[in-house]
Amino acid sequence: MKRNQKILLSGNEAVAKSAIDAGCRFYAGYPITPQNELIGYMAKNMASSGGIFIQSESELSAISMVFGASASGVRAMTSSSSPGISLMQEEISYIAGAELPAVIVNIMRAGPGLGNIWPAQSDYFQAVKGGGQGDYHCIALAPSSVQEAYDLTLEAFVLADKYRIPAIILGDAMLGQMMEPLVANGKNYKPLAISHKPKEWAATGCFGRKPNVVKSFYLNLGDLEKFNLKLQKKYKNIKQKEQRCEALNINDARIILVAYGTMARLAKEAMLSLREKGIKAGLIRPISLWPFPQKIFQRLAISAKRLVFLVIEMSYGQMLEDVKLAVNGRRRVEFLGRSGGGIPTEEEIIKSSLSLLSS
Amino acid sequence: MIERIVIAGFGGQGIMFLGKLIAWAAMRENKFVSFLPAYGAEVRGGTSHCAIVISDKEIASPAFDEIDTLIAMNSPSVLKFIPKLKNGSKLFINASMVNNTPKIKGVKVRLLKFTDIASGLGNARTANMVALGAYLASKKLLSLKNILKLLPEAFKNNKKLQVLNEQAIKAGMNLIK
Known part of the structure; x- marks a missing residue:
């Protein structure tokens, strides 16, 4: 070949x-x-x-x-x-x-x-x-x-x-x-x-x-x-x-979507749509789940003043716990998830993000 | 550009083969592409289907709810996927196996006798390739030349099958003129 x-x-x-x-x-x-x-x-x-x-x-x-x-x-x-x-x-x-x-x-x-x-x-x-x-x-x-x-x-x-x-x-x-x-x-x-x-x-x-x-x-x-x-x-x-992750548009972000695997592809699409609406959204996609990419969350939780994390999973909140551990109470961490074969849609992610930012 | 295609029919109508061939051709034309087969517990006599996304940008999700193009090779597929057709979408119906002709607002419906035409060429199983020809001619997203280049590998250098399928594709293209 x-x-x-x-x-x-x-x-x-x-x-x-x-x-x-x-x-x-x-x-x-x-x-x-x-x-x-x-x-x-x-x-x-x-x-x-x-x-x-x-x-x-x-x-x-x-x-x-x-x-x-x-x-x-x-x-x-x-x-x-x-x-x-x-x-x-x-x-x-x-x-x-x-x-x-x-x-x-x-x-x-x-x-x-x-x-x-x-x-x-x-x-x-x-x-x-x-x-x-x-x-x-x-x-x-x-x-x-x-x-x-x-x-x-x-x-x-x-x-x-x-x-x-x-x-x-x-x-x-x-x-x-x-x-x-x-x-x-x-x-x-x-x-x-x-x-x-x-x-x-x-x-x-x-x-x-x-x-x-x-x-x-x-x-x-x-x-x-x-x-x-x-x-x-x-x-x-x-x-x-060995911590690995992909981070996009995080430096000026007011909301960072966190997702891994195929879920992260939908989250990325939602993040880009939010940017088009003028909302400062970013994405972190953990690639190594263990070791969890803690460093990037720790850094953002200290440096970014107004920031909320929205964790999105095809489960009822498992990686969520590792994000919370890394953020250690310094910033708000919210969750959107479905499981049993249901997949959070781009529309649901956008809606969730907008309502978080207005609350 | 983003094109979301669903191909559906009975098991045995070459639904997966057609889907893969389209995905393969899109790849050769350097487009972003994904192919997602329905891998669930499908029922004998029911529908088999696959979903293809072709885009000039990275593809977020290989699964989708709104269809740009539906190729329906039998009646159950028409019923199952019509509700998902987008405004401005195209629907290709295998009129050899579907009697009722739906009129849907905002959808361009083409009733074409894929199976009859394929039988006329000598093998009803090439109905999928007749459908492919109609799709190529109507949507003009992928080139015939590139599809034909894939046939030797797709049919493992079986000359007879290549020729038969090439004829079927061209017959399908002729339907849209």
Whole structure:
């Protein structure tokens, strides 16, 4: 394929293609709508790329196989949608506890329970607060376009290896299903030979060297606390270095819309309409949900005198809590959200913004 | 410029293929484009549909409520999507499969026998391409040349299918003259 040539792919396919381009050579997953194109792409292309594809008997075994593959030093991934991701939580905690890199893709549907297959963002808490046991975190990245689904999946593999941490791609059904043009080997593309660099901690067979141990089990009193302190130090470092967001028109803004993923595209459209009406509106789109891009909110909460934040989500207010923590009571933070398959419309966002500014 | 298209019909009428081909052609013409299939629990015998947005600016949402162009290949699609047609929009109806001819204020309705024409060419399944031809000629947003360039890849170099589909597209274009 020619460099910079555009191809038309769905978000699901873009994530899968990106993983293979990133050197992911192990994928296990179990089908679920609305992420089936992802597993379908892997089924079709993983073997011919020299990797292993397994359709597992359940989500539990899929994530367990990813644990095993990653422990042996291979770049590994699984994907599912909300209920399937819930089933994986115990093992994700094990992966975090064993300090293994892995990429987990959640193309969210609406919940709770079996819910339905329409777009939603109601798994935010699960992704950023840790859905499993223990004091751990996963890096969580939220693409808002097919191009970004590709770019951020590459990035997720790099970050996962760099920090030996599970990384989650959090998208919604709209992102997974929609097709858009994508430049797969454009400016952000680096051949990621790093995946085949030996990982000195991996369990690869210890002939002629000391055995490596991959585990998340510390029975002796004191050992686990020591390990947890090490983990916390790592998380602090990631929080310092890896906050990512897109900010538009924020410097003179009186109202800043805050949204992530596909919701941010509608928020951006609303922000631009508000500007056309002469209203000083801005937009912050968190790209890394963990670490949450706190710094920009902290700065604005101190420097901008008259400012209100309007958080917009396809949930009933999950990222809202992180915005409030970052703003820390210094400015007004309001919320607009729908869930269960409903999506806040541009019109609703504009109406909400106008009424906030007049109150 | 922004064009929001819905294509709807029975499963098996090539609705998704037509939608993807339009999106693909728009991409080749360096326009911003999104394609969103209806991926829900669709009912057999009901409608299958997809939504395409073509624009010269970044696209905010691939889903939308107001339609600029509706290509309706069967009766249920006409009923389902008529309420969403915008003032000044275009409606292409497959008259081979739709009997009632709606009159809607502010909507340019074209009743064209896509399936009959396709059958006349030798394969009723190319009705979607006849519809594409009518759309190309009427809306003049995408060029025939670019669509034709995509056919070899779309039909995996099957010459026979390429020729058949090309004929269908041209027959559709001839309907709008």
